[in-house]
Amino acid sequence: MTVLRGEGVSSGIASGKLIFLRRDAPSPVRREINDPETEISRFNEARNEAIRQLSKLYAESRAVLGDEHALLFEIHKMMLDDLDYRESVEGLIRSERVNAEYAVAQTASQFADMFRQMDDLYMRERSADVLDVSARVVRLLAGEEVSMPKGSEPFILAADDLAPSETARLDRGRILAFVTMRGSKNSHTAIFARTMGIPAVVELGNSLNESLDGKSVFVDGEAGTVYIEPDPKTESELRSRAHAAEERRRYFERFRGLDAYSPSGRRVLLGANIGSPQDLNLVLAAGADAIGLFRSEFLYLGRDAYPSEDEQFDAYRKAAEAMAGRTVVIRTLDIGADKQAKYFELPQEENPALGMRAIRICLTRPEVFKTQLRALYRASAYGNIAIMFPMIASVEEVRRAKEYCAQVCSELKSEGIAFNSETQVGIMIETPAAAIISDILAPEVDFFSIGTNDLTQYTLAADRQNEAVQPFCDVHHEAVLRLIRMTVENAHKSGIWAGICGELAADTALTDTFMEIGVDELSMPPGNIPEIRAKILDR
Amino acid sequence: MKTFEYTIKDPNGLHARPAGLLVQMAQKSASTVKIARGEKTADLKRLFAVMGMNIKQGETVTVSVDGADEEETAKALNEFIKSNF
Incomplete structure (x- = not known):
């Protein structure tokens, strides 16, 4: 072995x-030719055929890979249509009187080198694209097929x-x-x-x-x-x-496409947690009923400046459109604690998990918050977006956040920009405070989503990133389960829905408990959805 | 001639897919369209030339449009760049 x-x-x-x-490796032999113009038309015939093949490939792969990925083949087509590329090939044929196969291979290696020498990884990967399209043309010229x-x-x-x-x-x-x-x-x-x-x-x-x-x-x-x-x-x-x-x-697979109902007949939506629009293919492949948590941090982290309203709008709209009417719960900025971005210039804190983070930052920086809300409301015209505020601990915070929503809506209205005025607004229940006062929070919002990761660490006073206290971080602790039950019951008393979007949502040991409590939605990494759907349906 | 400036906000810079769409848009115009960063200039109708500039987040580019439909072209390109980069 x-x-x-x-x-x-x-x-x-x-x-x-x-x-x-x-x-055959696309390293064609160099041949002298007599008539460059004939050779150039050979090149262009092969090039046009390659473009036709790529159009077909684009159409076929959309179904398999999704629009976002399939677009790569549109770029491949454009590479073959590019004037620099064509001029380079035709120039070589004319000046050196070489065969088209050789001219294409030479051009491909020059352009690939240009990308390879770039300092960023993304651009370096593009050398593979030039070689890929050029090999296609060479094969067509040589009459070979892979x-x-x-x-x-x-x-x-x-x-x-x-x-x-x-x-x-x-x-x-x-x-x-x-x-x-x-x-x-x-x-x-x-x-x-x-x-x-x-x-x-x-x-x-x-x-x-x-x-x-x-x-x-x-x-x-x-x-x-x-x-x-x-x-x-x-x-x-x-x-x-x-x-x-x-x-x-x-x-x-037997349960794919079937709606999940609890034993008492309550519909349970199985949602996906995602971190960027790139995950949308996984969401669709997993057969998710909704996106229960779209973390918006990816727009803010790993960069030097605040994302623009348009940039955010684009990302949110993409998710809304991909989900075609199914709910997309987008959590507003949850930065601070373990997620830091320099340009926010957040002060160093002794105890960041209990410090300035999430909604606390948003409420002290209304310009940042309102930019995000404008992007969210604008995107609401393109699908079923729901807005969710993280780290709520008081009724006052919810009212202030909603006040900004109202301001944004009235601005959009006066500017004549389309948005959905019925957009659901909800909150994360992830502080023990929020769970305990969930009865008075419920009338303020359209839904709750319980963030069990933070709720557990705050309830048990055990840092989930500290290895030493892991034995004290019992995710099935009765205190946490009671808070969950209390939150869901208070939600239902006010006629709103309650979901769970922390890691516990995918914990099969608790699925039955959640059904019994009456949880309306479980949101988890897309890969866990098929298993939980089967767990709920197979009884 | 119409010109405008823009500072790239996208963490990936002017990356392939939207850059491709940008070039396609420029190709539709009857005007001459150029993109410049500092000393370097490229024809915005040429994909490899534009990708070869390796424009990154935080860099400021100047787009200039010269020709019969410069007004509309500049406007359309400006909007596209603002919402994609």
């Missing part, structure tokens, strides 16, 4: 025969690297997993694999070579390991893990 270690980029266990993708290995048995695909356009076209019925020598975790290829649910390991280096062709292998896409001809003991372990995972997946 040999074990290869790489970077796992898409989880899942697969076993099968390893088959190498053979393709064909997936033939045979009827599903297999594990091995390659030096896979281009995004190749990954998007992988047949999920035949390709059990793929493994590559190169690649990276953040490449489009890796993102596509996750979106398509194909286990994948990249960066295996030279240890993955063609001498392994035809061997029986196991791929663990989570750990990033490839077992070549595993010994019987390892094989049976891997098989039973793979089998169990597959059984679970199939079992969960």
Whole structure:
């Protein structure tokens, strides 16, 4: 048995025969030609055909990958249409009297080098795009086609690297997993694999070579390991893990698309927690009924200046549109404590978890808060957005926050900008104070969402980032469960809904308890939704 | 000639997908469209030239439009840049 270690980029266990993708490397031979104009028209014919193929690929991959990712192929098309690119190829053909294949390959390597020399990772990744499109043109010129290995048995695909356009076209019925020598975790290829649910390991280096062709292998896409001809003991372990995972997946699949109801007949929405619009594909793939927590911090963190209203509006609108009428609960800025951004110039605090954070900052910086609220209300015209305030501890805070909402609405109205005046406004219940006064908070809002992570640490006075006190951080502590029950009951007395958006929402040991309490919504990482849906429905 | 300035707010800078849409928009115009940062200038109708400038968050760019439809082009580009970068 040999074990290869790489970077796992898409989880899942697969076993099968390893088959190498053979393709002629696009390094065409240089030939002298006599008639440059004929050669240029050959180039343009191939280029136009490549553009046609990319249009088709764009249309096909939208269904598999979603609009956001599929757009990459639109960029590929534009690269082929670019004047610099075309002039470079045509220039080489004319001045050096070389064949079109060679001119395209030369141009591709020049442009790829330009990207490779850039100092940012994102731009460096773009060199793969230029090479991908150029290889397509070269293949068309040479009359070659990349064909997936033939045979009827599903297999594990091995390659030096896979281009995004190749990954998007992988047949999920035949390709059990793929493994590559190169690649990276953040490449489009890796993102596509996750979106398509194909286990994948990249960066295996030279240890993955063609001498392994035809061997029986196991791929663990989570750990990033490839077992070549595993010994019987390892094989049976891997098989039973793979089998169990597959059984679970199939079992969960039976409940996809079904509405979840508690034993007492209450509809329970299963929502997704997300951190940026990039997660939307996962939300849709998981069959979420809603987005129960969209953390808006991604717009503020990792940068040097406040995000503009338009930038925020775009992100919120994207989520609202993708969810097509299903609720998207967006939490207003929750910065401070463990989430810091320099330009906010927050003072150093002895005890940040009990310091200036979230709504406390927003209420002292109305200009920041109102910019976000304007973006949220503008986006409300494009779908079903709900606004949620974090870290509430008093009725006064809710009233002040709502006052800003009212100001923003009246400004938008007088400016003639569309928004939904029925937009739901709710609060996080994550301080013990809020849970205890949930009876007087409920009449002020449209919903509650219980943030169990903070609620637990504040209730038990145990810092969740301090390893030493983990034994005191019992997430099933009776005190927390009582606060949850109290909050939900008070919500229902006022006729509003109550959800849970902390880690407990995905805790299967508590699902029955939450049903009995009457929780209306459970919001969790998208990957947990199928399991919880099955847990609620299968009884 | 119409010009306007803008400071990039997007953490990814002028990245590929929206940059592609920006170039497409510029290509529709009958005018000459340029984008400049400091000394460096690129033709906004050329994708590789624009991507090659490697424009990042916090940098200020100047877009200039010269030609028959400069008014509309500058307005449309300004709006697009403001809402995407």
